[in-house]
Amino acid sequence: MVIPNIAVDAVRHLGAVAPDWPGHPWWHWVVFTLINIVFILVMIIGVIYIERRAIAWFAARTGPNRTGPFGLLQAIADAIKILLKEFITPMNADKIVFWIAPAVVFAPVIMIFAVVPFMNGAMLADLNIGILFVVAISSISTVGVFMAGWSSSNKYSMIGAMRLVASVISYEIPVVLALAGVVLIAGSLSLNDIVLAQQTVPFILVQPLGFFLLFVGGCAEINRSPFDLMEADSELVAGFHTEYSGMKFAMYYLGEYGEAVVMATIISTLFLGGWQWPFLPGWLWLILKIFLVFFTMVWTRATLPRVRIDQLMAVAWKFLFPLALINLLVTALQVLAGWPEDLLWLMGIVNYVLLGVLILLWSRMYKVGWGRIEV
Amino acid sequence: MKFERYGRGIAKGMVVTMINLLRPRVVTQYPEQKLTISQRTRGNELVWDKDKCTGCGTCSKTCPQGVIRIETSVGDENKYFVESFEVDTGYCISCGLCVEACPYDALFMGYAYELGRYRRGDLVLTRDEMASEERIRSGYNRPEVAETLPRQTLLIEREGD
Amino acid sequence: MQLRTEPYVLDMGPVHPSTHGVFRMRVTLDGEAVLNLEPVFGYLHRGVEKLAEERAYSGVIPLTDRLDYVASMTNNLAYVLAVEKLAEIKVPERAEYLRVIMSELQRISAHLVSIGSFTNDSGCYFTPFLYMYREREKIVDLFDMVCGQRLLYNYMRIGGVSQDIPDEFLPALRKVVKHLPGRINEYDRLLSENEIFLARTKGVGILPKETAINIGASGPVLRSTGIEWDIRKKDPYSIYDRFDFDIPTGEAGDCYDRYYVRLQEMRQSIRIVEQALKQIPSGPVKADVPQLIRPPVGEAYGHVEGPTGEVGFHVVSDGGIAPYRCHIRAPSLMNLTGLYDMSVGWKVQDLIVIFGSFAITMGEIDR
């Protein structure tokens, strides 16, 4: 534990030299680009392990335990196996699009980590529009998925891709509105500033509704169960990547878990205090929080059935969207009224009561539509 | 979806899965860990008792698949001598009817279960293979053999409640 | 602006994760909504009925195992009942009890499989499925102990059962019977109130009462529409008239009711097994029936209430050692007649759920 600690401290020191964008020394970019790529790959291996282990434990199985100690090297073994596989291109596929699509899906995942602080100021670029950057970049992978679904010339892929586009576009709105509440309280769009603002109270205690919305919306946006409609394995075989094999498939696989890591990182940065916490080094706290959030996602995946596509849309537009608006309005009023800094806990209590009342109310008011059409 | 009960059902389900996460796992790691199989296992490696068999061919007649081939000739003391006795286990459906039909208790189901072969021809069991002493007899329809075999592992006993 | 759309045809199956074997549905879709559906059978056709004509009466029993391979015991029983009716064989008392115990355990295990795969179809990622398989394993252990195999039991014989149960069977069965209700309640909690599960299954794929009768539906599919029709009650075979149990019925005839009827039926089956355990006498387990039985010329229809519905065997004898004709009434084949009515207009996802709620086995449909 000593060596990484020193390394990260050094890096943080380097990063803190000049937080403004254009004035950075060149080695800052190199070092952090490397750190980001390594971090995301290691985290992907980590979450894949957690996913496979936890879902196996939930299902009364053991999970991977053959490769390495406790099966920790399973993801690497899978990667080696998948590298040796033949890559098959369907005859009727739109070849160029088919080949580009995996890169389009995977690249944004790495890009997002540019603005995530591992410790105070230890980040690739402390953009003053950090959250906006996250929201904008994370939508790009949708294009990649749609490219894959379109170019595969497979009906299952096409249905999966259409579902994904529909769901991501709808869920973007409640997610962004949920983020806005945090931004209002923190008073900044920069992720580092938001983490610093959680010095005393993590925002999950202040913004419970925002957390709930971001968690549900985030699950939908990265297509995790119960909203994993785009690759609904019991209906669409494998959704948009049905026709992919070999390393291209691995790119989707990595991209999918990379998105999960990103979403878990955003949630833990915005609501769980990011690297803030005593005793342990900050980057370790961040990793632990990411794993915790991810574990919750696995837990829901292990328990819940999948929703239908119209129900998915109904949840976004009839349930999450109004709640997000109300949350934003209430938070804005609270901030506008100049809520005293040391009474933040009271704001938390008020918001929790609000969460309860709203969920009770909406349970009564909201109904998803009748799924059948007349033929 | 109507949250008439405010998502209580989902919460209940989550609790159930969490309880099951904490339960001991029932999976066994097969090649290293092996459970004791049933005393009456119908492994299709038939075991044949050369001394008891009279060559009546009842097994062959009862076999629904018709995979038991038995050739006999009249030997000394007017007894049948079994010249060849073959079972193509590739076609055997392990139904156990031959063992039940045998009037002299000369045929037994096998206790073995790892029966993969590389060649299809190897699946045909010959007279000597079936009479081999190394084969363990299963207790299917042979209670006296069943008593000698170890007790079967039961999940209900491993898991308890 | 008017966008031009056109329906397209999607071949679901024969190789598809949710077709429970090798079933194929030619589905015409408008976006995600099902406009037309044509089931295509026959990918697992092995000609069991023809094969049965060339085997001795006892040799057909292993074939019946391979029809509905998640419910071999009840298939065995249906065939054996038909032959016994034909040959007028009296079955010993203990064998009757063993038959009842085995078929009720089989019903529990088959329902566990159906519920498990149904939840899998509705999108639970294998968790309930494996829970169900864990419980099924306890029952399969018992079957293994009795008849030496875990899937294709081949236990019933003409005139009884193949062999008596070993000594440790009854204590183990008592333990299982004591253990299972708690687990069933647990899975009830896991699924029956889950809002997402309700949203996916309630009101989906409704089969009206009249249609259910008209298409010849049976088993949980029929009972979920509210019709109290259970052959164990209405035409008691074996010794079912000695047991006290209820017929769980649904109300709407939707996917949820089919699921819930199965869940409640498991409880009733446990009740029957408990009663049978108290009453089981000692004695012989097989009537004195020759291995190559020759029933008199005639025909008989034997049916039982299998886990999927009424499993029937229509056996025609010409006095020989092999059945002259052996027709199998496959409950799943009849139930699937209603698939079109139930799924047209719903989405692809609902189609999978509706199809999963039948709990079909292709071995039985294609034969």
Place this chain on the structure above:
Amino acid sequence: MTTSLSTWEVSKQISEHVPGAISETTDAAIVVNGESLLNVAAFLKNTAGLDFDYLTTITAVDYYQYFEVVYLFVSMEHNHSLVLKARCHTRDNPTLPSLVSLWRSADHQEREIYDLMGITFEGHPNMKRIVLWPEFQGHPQRKDYL
């Protein structure tokens, strides 16, 4: 207990309403002419007191001289059953009227009989092979099929 209706009484009733339909009555079953099968079936379904609303199973048996199709009807209301038989005496192109218009449970079963036994059911909306592929020659369930 599902009671088997007395075939003699039912056949008397049938012959009153559909004259000339019965060709033979035994203790176990009523054999009707192929041409009047649909009328008899409709009579069985719609007559109060009989109300056979459930067609349990259809079996076709090949007796070399003729094909016999066995229908087993059950009434859920009265819990009684009846076996009805119809015969086809040709081997080349045996036909019988289809009962799909009355009981849709006949749908798949008649297709299966057509497929395996080669009996065509007239009036069936979708008389195609069900378990074998469309190009298949012959009808394997027949006794002379080798």
